[in-house]
Amino acid sequence: MPAGPQVIPMADGTKSGSWWVPARFAVCLVLLCLYVRYRVEPHIGFPTHPGFPNFYTNTAFLREFVSYPGGLATYVSGFLLQACSWAWGGPLVITAIVGLICWCTDVLIVAMGGSRVRGLAFVPAIVLIPSINAVFGQLALFVTLLAALLGLVFYLGLAAGGEGRRIAVFAAVGALLYYVAGGAFLFFGLLAALFELFTKPRRLPALVCLLSLEAVPYVAATYLFTVSLADAYAEGLPLPGRATMGPVYWVAACYGFLLALTLGLGLWGLAAARKGRPAERKGGRATRRRRDRPLVGSLALLVLGVLAALATFDANAHRVIRVDYFTWREDWEGVLREARGLPPQYYTEVVNQHVNLALYETGRLGDEMFAYPQRPTGLMLDSDLGRTVGEQTAKMGLRTDLWFQLGDLDLRLGLANESEHEAHEALAMHGPHPEVLKRLALVNLAKGQPDAARVFLNALRYSPLHRTRTEAVLRRMATDPYLRDDAFLNRVRSAMLTRDHPFPHNALDQRCLGLLQDHPQNRMAFEYLMAWYLLNRDLAAFARQLPRLKTVGYRTMPCHYQQAVLLYEKETTRASDRAGYSISPDVLQEFADFIQALQATDSDAAALAERFGDTYLFYYVFGITGAMVQP
């Protein structure tokens, strides 16, 4: 049975152990840091996904977090994760947090008398790797876990002496921890109780620890804070349905591991005591054994870590995030590069929307859109939430971050009010994320509402990462409130609806027609309208809009339009109004070849995909693009 807490961080007390443990620790952390930097790349998800907690420096923002238990941990995570805006910042912070979790685990192992199994201190890092891979929304949970473990380390360090002192220390650390990290206190209390039960045992402090698990959140919810009883217990814990994105079970597994470790070490100590073998002797033997094979254990852990990283890193999901990131940066070639070859299950409506936007912005929508997978809903995301509560809940679950991705396209098209609507939904769902505030400021500026825009910009000014740029904008607004010389705003203004049109939900064609009614030269509305007709294979409607080509100012008719014209004319056996545009000989030849090949292959999509898969002809016949054909 080990005697009392032994806080011996990162040293075995043996000659080789004195350098080996810290060295192993450092190597692991360096590897983790490099992995996060070059593989996970948190900086690409940081600006484009709302899972990262927001952080502002004003007191009004802080006030939101100090009013409930666990709020401060979220606030601190928000602060720490601002580092993710730099390529190395996020990896360093994540590594530091995980490193501290491992160090606390090591302290716990030593305190529980498990010096011979100190290698297990690295297990939390391995367990957390899958969670690091799906970086969104999980990091706040790391901070609460770390807070609980740091609380435990403090307790182990300070709670020497009699039972009264131990209870007093537990009460002080526990109360503070509960306020800072909310439900993580339960974990701290449980570990402290196990420690007290197994190490001495001290039944009274253990009982106090256990009773406090029930009492502290109850008292907090009933008398101190405006929180529900459920939240008083669960805030900050990795439970499903809490305020995180993505599955939380890996963080939950880490909690489980630490609990099992404490329990296991305690039982092991008890068993050792029953057999009459003092733990120190066992520990000494273990040290000798480990000294013999120190590298083997470390390599085993390393292999486990690598396996965890390889097995749980979803490279395609990562590419999807890169698509979002490049869209945010307006790196259109980057968007198309990352989207190319994405497996169908990853080629979501959001990716589809980003690809089409990239094609439009590079002037290739009418020529290349069918070179990528296309769905009729992929031009603009479906904003219909459904009618029943079940439908709404399901869609909301799917769309948790979609509100965040919506809005930019609407604004570019000229649907300023819809963009404003979507940005406000994102504000309600995700809080004042800087990107949401930026969009709201932009929309209000475009709509000629600089006073409202100023509120969003003033709020954004408190973001440490956006202060300088926002202040520059506000300075510009002092002399030019409407920012009349801003190219993007002028583009939006020249496209914006000027009349109220009662559009049904998701009727992109009607939106585009409304936009063209108000601004006939809105090229983007025209291309999206034509793309809509092409995707829905409505060639009659498509042909009716061809005369607009002149108004919008095309020199030549885009390739897909030419193919559609040929199809339409073949189907209806009458000439369409091509508005003076001609069909290129290449397209004519391709059309003839396609018809021939279609007959020759008996309409076999797989056989035609390689040669004609990127044409509208193929899409029109098969309803999918060549990129969607399963080999």
Next chain:
Amino acid sequence: MRDRWVVLSLAVAAVLALAIAAPVGVRILRWRELGRVLHAPRVKPSRPPRISPDYTGLVIPPNIAPLNFAVLERGSRYCVNLRWMPRPSAGFIDVAGRAEIGIMSDSPAVRFPLRRWRALLREAQLYPSPMLTIDVAVRDDEGKWHRYAPIDLEVAEEPIDPYLVNRIIRPLYNYWTNIEIRQRCLESFEERTVVHNRATANACLNCHSFRQNHTDRMTLGVRSGRVGSATVMVRDGRAEKIGTKFGYTAWHPSGLVAAYSVNEVRQFFHTAGGEVRDVVDLDSGLAYYDLRTQTAKTAPAINAEDRLETYPTWSPDGKWLYFCSAAFPWQNRHKLPPDNYDRCRYDLRRVSYDVASDRWGEAETVPSSAELGKSLLLPRISPDGRFLLFCACDYGCFPIYQPNSDLYMLDLKTGRYSRLDISSPRSESWHSWSSNSCWIAFSSKRRDGLFTRTYLAYVDPSGRVHKPFVVPQEDPTFYDSCLDTYTVPELIAEPVPVRSQRLVNVIASPQEVKVESPVTFGAPPTSGATASDSPWMPGRR
């Protein structure tokens, strides 16, 4: 050894003396600087400084919290001196030794110390109709001071009710997360959460209502998938849950009856124009909850088949129920937006009621929408029964989404009404009276057109409403970056008597008073509307 003690004692004494003298010295220097600054030449042409919030030319309550403001003039140092003086018309020339507050700062944000502000106002109140004068001087980059024309504020004799209860929420579309009913002490900056939906499974918390500015009777609407639709009712410090949701609620002065609306609210969106959101009541009617029998009832006079009724309010004597009423301008109650929604205009109506016999009279139109060509909404009668304050907007039932919504005052003695000059080109709505009928609180979007803030204004005995001012905050730049809207401002004479935790428990509790709603509508919309039009779904926390 002894010498060492002497040296040590002297050193301690010197440190103490310095600690005491230094602040005094600093203060003396500051006062000297202040004195010098206040005699600096005035800017030409003489004008008051630009300040935010705009607190110039106000009539303020004698019990208001410090009116902290930010000086918008560019400078490197700011000097502000606040003093009070009797109004010349009151017959006093000057009073020696008046309290003053002098502030010298490098920051343009001016914060008056609460205790000294209160002392100054207390002293000023000893004299009739005192004025507050704020002198502002700004030092430019070259070190030259510029003094502005003073800002004069009139201090009214009548205090404002010391508490204000607001609903605080982000600009609301379909989703919500944080909704808070918050009580603000207007005499200081103290705030208290009455209830926060973080603690109520993210429920929607709507309009709170009090009996004649008192908190012995209070209701609060709750709507949530998890806790259902209900009303929390506070009676004499005890809270209970009523198993039906009251819409806009008005307490009878006796406290025995609460009239409320039942609304089939739908939201839709405009694709162009400043305000995106719009709301219609596809159907609505009034009902009342009788506390004596714990039953909900209605009457034909307040729930006509062919009309929409909403926004009830009682006359202070309890003999009349005023409300808004419109004829259905649409045939199809399932279409969204309904046909002619922009021609739906509400009249102000009233109906007599005898609380003892529970008997209703015939409804009569007070001013009609046809007279003004506008929709008349949100009637609220001053506690002395003299004035009726209401909103008028181009159409519909939701003035907060109508930029053209203005405040109107109806003199119940003469029957005449007029638009209040204090109305801005942006939306005004949700007003309430102070219990002494001398102050109103109302919501306005006048600052930026998007965020609703609460404004206070003095109503003199003739019914003239003086320049409104935004509820002061400790940080004078608070509203510049505040993303919350402050709606439904209700002035109350005493704080809400129930703790927040108690209200949360009541909301979460399965125990409720079962009430059958006496107002029923036709079948819910089956076509045209989608969930996106359904008003206000809970967001994800």
